[in-house]
Amino acid sequence: MILAAGAADAEPASLDDYMKQARHAPAATVHYGPATSQVAELFLPKGKGPHPVVVLLHGGCFQKELEGFAQTSALAADLAGRGYAVWNVEYRKLGETGAGYPGTFQDVATALDRLRSEAPKHDLDLGRVVAVGHSAGGCLALWAASRGKLPAASPLRAADPLAIGAVVSLAGIGDLKGQGKAFGLPCGEHTIDRLIDAAGREAPFADTSPAELLPTGAKVVMVHGVFDSAMPPYTGRDYAAKVLQAGDRAEVVTIPNAGHFDVVIPTTAAWTEVVGIIDREMKSLAQ
Template sequence: MLRWALAGALLLAGGMAEAEPLPLAAYMEQPRVQPDTVIRYGEAPSQVVELFSPRGPGPHPVVVLLHGGCYRQAFEGLPQTSGIAADLARRGFAVWNVEYRRLGEPGAGYPGTFQDVAAALDRLRDEAPRRGLDLRRVATLGHSAGGHLALWAAARHRLPEDSPLYRPDPLRIGAAISLAGIGDLDGQGDVFSRACGADTFPQMLGDPRRLADTSPVALLPTGTRTVMVHGAYDHVMPPFTGLEYVRKVRAAGDTAEVVTLPEAGHFDVVVPTTAAWSAVAELVAREFARLR
């Protein structure tokens, strides 16, 4: 059943009904919160993960957080997700805040960006015992371009062995939550590109044949539950895009849901002071409750 709201969370603060969706500047100007630990998973400057740890010894459920920004270096990344990472840690989740090579950096695009995400996820196995991380409860949470990568990370166990993106025994994901992300790079790439530039996917992929191992829809079914979250006023990935993708996920035999947040735009869902983020945080808690 499709949901157009999360009951309770969306009815916080009556003043939100008169609020304007947040602009890009509000997203970019968020204060950075320092993580508890920084872990390198490669030699490139962007091959790092910030770990935000909740109190207590654990083992803690893990949110793999993937920032957006049109896959481009110009939009930074970790500073803009550090606030919601810290908020999730306060709520009892360990947050694996992933940086990856983006357009404008050597090695970005295909296959480097995808290899980075895969390597960062699989590094969890090495770090889990000493960091108090519960690998039985791992979910991906990504925004915009990171929403695509969150869906792809949950689907990469479906990659053929001859793909440059293939890694044996990838870490399995219990749930994939995409905030204003894209699951069908071919069918919806033109929608995403209106905001990010017509050259985005040509730069990222180079060859259209690479959609076969980078577009989540091409890797269905995954066996992982999918939640597509969109602000009602999202100008980058409007709610209909999530609805269309969920229909394809369900047709492939997987479980999926659409959540549309009223009065929210593209950036409200990743700014920790908004009612939209409160709704997302409750959704994250709900999805982890399913993984117990």
């Protein structure tokens, strides 16, 4: 496990700083299902491919009332300017019809696998895919990389899930059972229970919690701001320890002067460090 630090000289970003980001227009919008939230945006770099792909999954406590998809378009545009194709994924959230279990997870799975039909149209390199998720989206990114380990009887299982080479979790949660109380403080005590239908299933974590689906073969980088009170750095450290114990590769990066939102605002020093991590992990997939 590696503990790293990057320079930052500003106060931690606020929720308002995050929310006021302008929406950026994608090169293409793809509806992978009939619901309004079953949509993904593709941002493309200039020049010829094949383009390495960043899958971007926003946060927002898995709840309809909280935004994220519009805000992550700023990250998508920034990454496209750096040479990446970016698949910015929206999904059904609690409060929307069909959200929770299994719908939210199935949305993420369907959106990722849809990349196979989009790849030839846009010259995407599906041998180089890095999933980047923020907060609740960090959980979904980690889960997406674990789909090959899903139980055979799970309705979330697919025959040939798209392979993810690395996951960069930005203030994300990896252990829904062990870290549920920490996640419940900012997001509501019963949010995870609602998401995974804990009341209606005998083993609700078995196919929803990334911690239950290790090892995956994907490199994991847990990134946290030092001043993140929503998902404190210890949560990333503890999850990385589980990943290492299972035999996978894991790293922890802590960023000074950063809070929960600095890592998802492209004008911050924290985002510059995140980009460096994405660059490094993508290069490792090309070797």
